[in-house]
Amino acid sequence: MCKGRAKEAGSETRRPSSSSRAAFLLSGIPQSWREFRRRSSPWSLALAVSLCGAFGFVELLVSVCAGGNGSIEAAGRPRPDEKRLQTVGVMTSMAILPLLFGCVGIFSLFKLLQCMWMKASLQDAVVVITGATSGLGRECAKVFYAAGAKLVLCGRNREALEELTKELTASQATKVQTHKPFTVTFDLTDPEAVVGATAEILQCFGYVDVLINNAGVSYRGAILDTTTDVDKRVMETNYFGPVALTKALLPSMIKRRQGHIVAISSIQGKISIPFRSAYAASKHATQAFFDCLRAEMEQYEIKVTIISPGYIHTNLSLNAITADGSRYGVMDKTTAQGRMPMEVARDVLTAVVKKKKDVILADLLPSLAVYLRTLAPGLFFSLMAYRARREQKSKNS
Numbered sequence: 584m585c586k587g588r589a590k591e592a593g594s595e596t597r598r599p600s601s602s603s604r605a606a607f608l609l610s611g612i613p614q615s616w617r618e619f620r621r622r623s624s625p626w627s628l629a630l631a632v633s634l635c636g637a638f639g640f641v642e643l644l645v646s647v648c649a650g651g652n653g654s655i656e657a658a659g660r661p662r663p664d665e666k667r668l669q670t671v672g673v674m675t676s677m678a679i680l681p682l683l684f685g686c687v688g689i690f691s692l693f694k695l696l697q698c699m700w701m702k703a704s705l706q707d708a709v710v711v712i713t714g715a716t717s718g719l720g721r722e723c724a725k726v727f728y729a730a731g732a733k734l735v736l737c738g739r740n741r742e743a744l745e746e747l748t749k750e751l752t753a754s755q756a757t758k759v760q761t762h763k764p765f766t767v768t769f770d771l772t773d774p775e776a777v778v779g780a781t782a783e784i785l786q787c788f789g790y791v792d793v794l795i796n797n798a799g800v801s802y803r804g805a806i807l808d809t810t811t812d813v814d815k816r817v818m819e820t821n822y823f824g825p826v827a828l829t830k831a832l833l834p835s836m837i838k839r840r841q842g843h844i845v846a847i848s849s850i851q852g853k854i855s856i857p858f859r860s861a862y863a864a865s866k867h868a869t870q871a872f873f874d875c876l877r878a879e880m881e882q883y884e885i886k887v888t889i890i891s892p893g894y895i896h897t898n899l900s901l902n903a904i905t906a907d908g909s910r911y912g913v914m915d916k917t918t919a920q921g922r923m924p925m926e927v928a929r930d931v932l933t934a935v936v937k938k939k940k941d942v943i944l945a946d947l948l949p950s951l952a953v954y955l956r957t958l959a960p961g962l963f964f965s966l967m968a969y970r971a972r973r974e975q976k977s978k979n980s
């Protein structure tokens with residue numbers, strides 16, 4: 584793609600006509616800035632800013648050493664401490680800008696290096712993503728694909744997985760070497776299917792480096808109205824399925840003494856809110872299981888990351904199941920106002936690369952709620968009871 588892009592840009596600018604040159608000159612600062620940014624790599628920008636800072640700083644030192652002495656001498660014979668004070672004053676007032684430039688430049692260079700290193704560590708890594716047909720899983724597929732990972736995309740809907748594969752291989756917006764993803768279709772609630780799928784997954788590349796347990800379903804309902812079948816279905820999808828898949832893939836990871844298991848949990852794996860009993864229970868169980876797994880797997884050098892996002896703008900509420908097992912089918916306001924799944928997927932990638940153990944990806948209020956639950960449980964429970972009464976009232980009216 585980079586080659587393709589360079590060609591396009593080259594063909595546009597190789598022989599600019601006088602009218603296009605004039606148009607470029609007249610197009611104003613915003614367009615020129617955009618053009619400048621398009622043509623210059625972030626590396627050269629960061630380097631330029633650092634050099635500006637370094638150059639400014641050196642020039643300042645020279646001028647203070649040379650010019651500073653002259654002016655002080657011309658003004659008579661100042662006392663040595665007066666001279667020192669003047670020099671320090673000039674230095675501090677004039678050094679701020681170049682220092683700032685230097686710091687920004689060095690910070691940008693550091694960030695770019697970090698970004699490069701992060702992406703490089705995923706080059707050719709075998710990454711399995713469950714629930715890749717939709718929402719966060721789909722966006723994870725895009726960011727890991729763009730980082731050069733060898734993907735195994737899992738889901739229940741074969742066509743959706745094939746469509747995603749086509750979309751990924753058609754997009755070439757990456758400089759790294761990419762790989763055509765494999766797809767494995769299975770239902771996480773079917774234990775036999777999970778066993779079969781594990782064999783298929785291992786056949787794709789022979790091993791797995793990263794398993795992202797992302798697939799999940801949410802739930803809306805009052806405990807008193809909810810059938811146990813519904814509780815089981817949510818637990819099977821969000822807990823027993825991912826646990827079975829993880830256990831089935833672990834022996835091959837242990838053999839290689841290498842592997843990384845990721846569980847996409849939820850803020851609701853840390854706090855429970857009313858009318859989400861089955862969902863919150865499944866996510867609390869996820870948190871507990873993968874915390875235990877992390878401890879047990881350390882000796883085999885297998886990493887475990889639990890990610891607990893707040894609301895994300897996906898189909899989760901639409902696909903949620905209700906007390907009687909039917910599809911909820913409503914895009915909740917909280918979901919619609921959630922973070923963009925692409926942003927969250929990037930944070931997932933960062934957490935994987937940095938081998939984080941436990942990550943909360945939520946706004947301030949849900950994050951504070953987690954602390955409130957621990958530090959002042961009584962207050963938290965009262966708030967949740969109030970919330971339950973309020974929601975019940977609005978449902979009844």
Ligand SMILES: NC(=O)C1=CN([C@@H]2O[C@H](COP(=O)(O)OP(=O)(O)OC[C@H]3O[C@@H](n4cnc5c(N)ncnc54)[C@H](OP(=O)(O)O)[C@@H]3O)[C@@H](O)[C@H]2O)C=CC1
Nearest residue numbers: 714716717718719739770771798799849894895897898899
């Ligand atoms: N959206 C949000 O606000 C938040 C989401 N999360 C978590 O993020 C994860 C992804 O959800 P999100 O993208 O939001 O929701 P979506 O409903 O958009 O995606 C859910 C994915 O899970 C798959 N899935 C559901 N049931 C099964 C099953 N029985 N077997 C196999 N695959 C299944 C779906 O596949 P299919 O196409 O077959 O239905 C789909 O790909 C979930 O674990 C969710 O709990 C966490 C916090 C907040």
Ligand SMILES: CCCCCCCCCCCCCCCC(=O)OCC(=O)COP(=O)(O)O
Nearest residue numbers: 801802849850851892893894948949951952955
């Ligand atoms: C010190 C002051 C603290 C104030 C805390 C007040 C408590 C406010 C309660 C906030 C509750 C936040 C709930 C967040 C839930 C969430 O983010 O869930 C993520 C999901 O998994 C979404 O699934 P759903 O199906 O429920 O849409």
